[in-house]
Amino acid sequence: MRRRLRLPAWTATLTWKAAVFITVMCCALAALLGALVHVSVTRQTVDSAREKALERLTDVTEAYEAGEPLPRFAGVDPPGLPSALRGLATGGRRGTLVAKLDGRPVMWAAGPADGRALAVRVDYSLSARTISGLDKAIVGSSVLAIGATLLVGAFAVTRITRRLHLTAQVARRISAGDLDARVNDPRTRDPSRPEDEVATVSGALDTMASSLQGKLEREQRFTADVAHELRTPLTGLSAAAELLPAGRPSELVQDRVRTMRALTEDLLEISRLDARSEQADLDVHELGPLTERAVRATGTGAEVRIVRDVRVETDRRRLERVLGNLVANAHKHGRVPVVVTVDGPVVTVRDHGPGFPAYLLEHGPQRFRTESGGKGHGLGLTIAVGQSAMIGARLEFADAPGGGALARLTLPVGPEAPDDAP
Numbered sequence: 001m002r003r004r005l006r007l008p009a010w011t012a013t014l015t016w017k018a019a020v021f022i023t024v025m026c027c028a029l030a031a032l033l034g035a036l037v038h039v040s041v042t043r044q045t046v047d048s049a050r051e052k053a054l055e056r057l058t059d060v061t062e063a064y065e066a067g068e069p070l071p072r073f074a075g076v077d078p079p080g081l082p083s084a085l086r087g088l089a090t091g092g093r094r095g096t097l098v099a100k101l102d103g104r105p106v107m108w109a110a111g112p113a114d115g116r117a118l119a120v121r122v123d124y125s126l127s128a129r130t131i132s133g134l135d136k137a138i139v140g141s142s143v144l145a146i147g148a149t150l151l152v153g154a155f156a157v158t159r160i161t162r163r164l165h166l167t168a169q170v171a172r173r174i175s176a177g178d179l180d181a182r183v184n185d186p187r188t189r190d191p192s193r194p195e196d197e198v199a200t201v202s203g204a205l206d207t208m209a210s211s212l213q214g215k216l217e218r219e220q221r222f223t224a225d226v227a228h229e230l231r232t233p234l235t236g237l238s239a240a241a242e243l244l245p246a247g248r249p250s251e252l253v254q255d256r257v258r259t260m261r262a263l264t265e266d267l268l269e270i271s272r273l274d275a276r277s278e279q280a281d282l283d284v285h286e287l288g289p290l291t292e293r294a295v296r297a298t299g300t301g302a303e304v305r306i307v308r309d310v311r312v313e314t315d316r317r318r319l320e321r322v323l324g325n326l327v328a329n330a331h332k333h334g335r336v337p338v339v340v341t342v343d344g345p346v347v348t349v350r351d352h353g354p355g356f357p358a359y360l361l362e363h364g365p366q367r368f369r370t371e372s373g374g375k376g377h378g379l380g381l382t383i384a385v386g387q388s389a390m391i392g393a394r395l396e397f398a399d400a401p402g403g404g405a406l407a408r409l410t411l412p413v414g415p416e417a418p419d420d421a422p
Contacts (some may be wrong), residue, residue, distance in 0.1 A: 013161070013163050014157065014164070015154065015157050015158060015161050016420045018153060018154070018157040018288065019150060019153070019154055019157070019373060022149060022150055022153040022154075023150055025148060025374075026142075026145065026146040026149050026150070026269065027142075027146060030138075030142035030145060030146060031142075032140060033138075033142075034135075034138040034139070037134070037138060038131075038134065038135060038138065041131065041134055042131050042336045045130060045131060046098070046127075047258050048127075049098075049107040049122055049124055049127050050096045050107065050109070052107075052122050052370050053096050053107045053108070053109035053121070053122045054094070054096065054109050056073070056074070056109065056120040056122065057074075057094065057109040057110070057111055057118070057119075057120045057282055060074040060118065060120050061111060061113070061118060064076075064113055064118055070079050071120075072119070073120055073121050073122070074119065074120040074121075074347075075118075075119065076113055076116050076117065076118050077116050077117050077119075077281050078117075078119050078121075080099075080101045080106075081108060081110065081117060081119050082097050082099045082108060084097065085097045085099075085108055085110045085117070085119070086110065086117045086119075088110065089110035089111055089112050089113075089116075089117035089118065089119065090112065090115060090117055091112075092110075092112045093112070094109070094110065094111040094112075095110060096108060096110075097107045097111070098124055100279070101121065104123070104124075104125055105124040105125055105126055105128045106121045106122065106123065107122040107124045107127075108120075109122070109141065110120075111174070111175075113126075113261060115164050123145060134269075137403070158200055162199045163185065163199075163202070164198060164201075166183060167183050167198070167201060167202050167203075167205060170182065170205065170209075171184045171205060174205075174209050174212070179209060179212065179213035179216065180213070181209065182206045182209060183202040183205055184206065185198070185199045185202040185203065185204075185206075186204035187199035187202075187306065188202060188206070194390070208221065218403075230260070231309065237257050237260075238254075238257045238261065241253045241254045241257050242254070245399065251309075260303040262299075263379070269359060273330075279316040280314075280318060280391050280392075281315050281316075281317070282313050282314060282315055282391070283313070283315070283316065284311050284312070284313050284414035284415060285311065285312060285314060285319075285414075286310075286311055286366045287310055287311070287312045287315055287342055287347070287411065288306040288309035288342050288343065290316060290319065290320070291304060291306075291323060291340060291342050291347055292304050292306075292353060293320070293325055294319065294323040294336060295323065295327055295340050296329055297320065297324060298327045298331075300327055300328065300331045302327050302330070302331070302337075302338040302339070302340055302349075303337055303338065303339045303340065304340045304341075304342070305339060305340070305341045305342070306341075306342045306343060306344070307341060307343040307344075308343050308344050309342060310344050310345050310387075310413060311413070311414040311415070312345055312411040312412060312413060312414050313388070313412050313413070313414035313415075314391045314393070314411055314413075314414075318387045318390055318391050319387075319393075320393060321383070321384075321387050322384045322387045322388055322391075322393075322395070322409065323340070323409075325346065325380040325383055325384040326349040326381075326384055326409070327349055327378050328380060329381055329384075330349055330350070330351035330353075330408075331351070332351030332409075333351075333353060333405075334351025334352065334354075334404060334405050335351055335352045335353040335404075336351070336352065337351075337352060338351045338352075344413075345410060345411045345412070345413045346408060346409070346410050346411075347408075347409045347411070348407065348408050348409070349406070349407045349409075350400050350404055350405065350406045350407075351404050351405050352403060352404040353403075353404055353405060354403075354405075355399040355400070355404060355405045356398075356399060356405045359396060360381070361397055361398065361399070363398070364385060365381035365382045365384075365385055365397075381397075384407075388409060391411070391412075392407055392411075392412050393411045393412065394409070394410045395408070395410075396408045396410075
């Protein structure tokens with residue numbers, strides 16, 4: 001199977017396409033104009049030389065009929081006369097033809113003379129040099145015009161593409177969570193200035209970002225306010241539940257109260273992550289022991305395998321929160337055994353259940369959405385993703401080979417301990 005030739009990435013840019021388009025159009029226009037000028041000037045030059053040659057032929061014909069001697073540029077069946085023109089003259093007709101004589105261009109004119117060809121020649125060197133010089137001038141001026149047009153066009157297109165790149169850069173910043181990013185194109189801020197298409201796109205992006213920012217801020221405030229308002233009655237409800245007589249109803253109430261308190265704390269944590277109001281307390285830790293301690297704290301009995309330990313720069317509390325949520329999610333929605341593996345700065349949590357839902361693999365965790373059939377609000381993995389971003393780690397989700405869900409957490413490596421450290 002033949003492999004398709006893959007062009008470099010820069011050939012897909014608007015600047016490159018515009019440069020190619022301008023070059024092709026300039027070349028086509030230069031070729032068309034050059035051909036028209038060449039044909040027009042050549043025709044005028046040839047017609048002028050033909051008229052001069054025919055005038056000489058008329059004079060020489062009168063001298064030949066009068067029996068006068070012929071000039072040196074004329075003769076009967078002269079050597080070098082083209083055979084096509086000779087045949088035309090012997091056939092009783094007059095004609096002209098440009099040909100070479102001793103390496104020089106000559107305009108021949110011939111007519112009938114007693115069954116032979118009476119011919120004259122006119123030097124065509126100056127006319128040929130004029131046409132050749134004209135062709136060179138056309139080519140040279142076309143190259144200069146194409147170069148100048150290409151430079152001006154590239155400059156104009158670059159100004160447009162620079163604004164498009166800025167708009168794309170701001171869009172990427174917004175998608176990464178920087179909702180304060182704006183293009184602020186001057187054409188959109190000044191109503192007196194006409195807007196082009198790029199300014200229209202930039203203005204639409206800024207409007208969309210402002211609308212999105214306002215909506216998310218309202219949602220964050222609502223989530224935080226609801227969570228804060230729920231904490232006080234839940235605390236009282238929890239205390240009241242402890243006073244209930246022992247029994248199944250009391251256990252059910254206390255279990256529901258614990259679930260509500262956990263949900264409230266998760267909502268508060270998500271609102272703080274969304275607001276980006278917290279800072280990570282980074283320090284250097286041994287990843288293996290830190291992972292073992294975090295897994296033991298879950299009380300799930302997950303297996304920990306340390307293939308290669310390493311020192312990482314992280315926030316211990318936030319990392320334990322991430323690992324705890326991943327292990328708890330694996331036990332809640334997957335199947336045992338759950339294995340936590342430390343291999344350098346990479347920690348993987350694998351279960352042997354049905355794997356992650358398709359929406360999660362494609363779009364990441366979503367709040368209040370689960371499709372595994374178990375209990376949950378979709379907040380555990382959402383918090384894990386947010387806390388991972390806070391400590392500069394990368395959390396990825398995939399289906400494990402052979403079945404099961406696989407969460408991979410890659411942490412930034414810390415400075416190595418010196419060899420002579422106690």
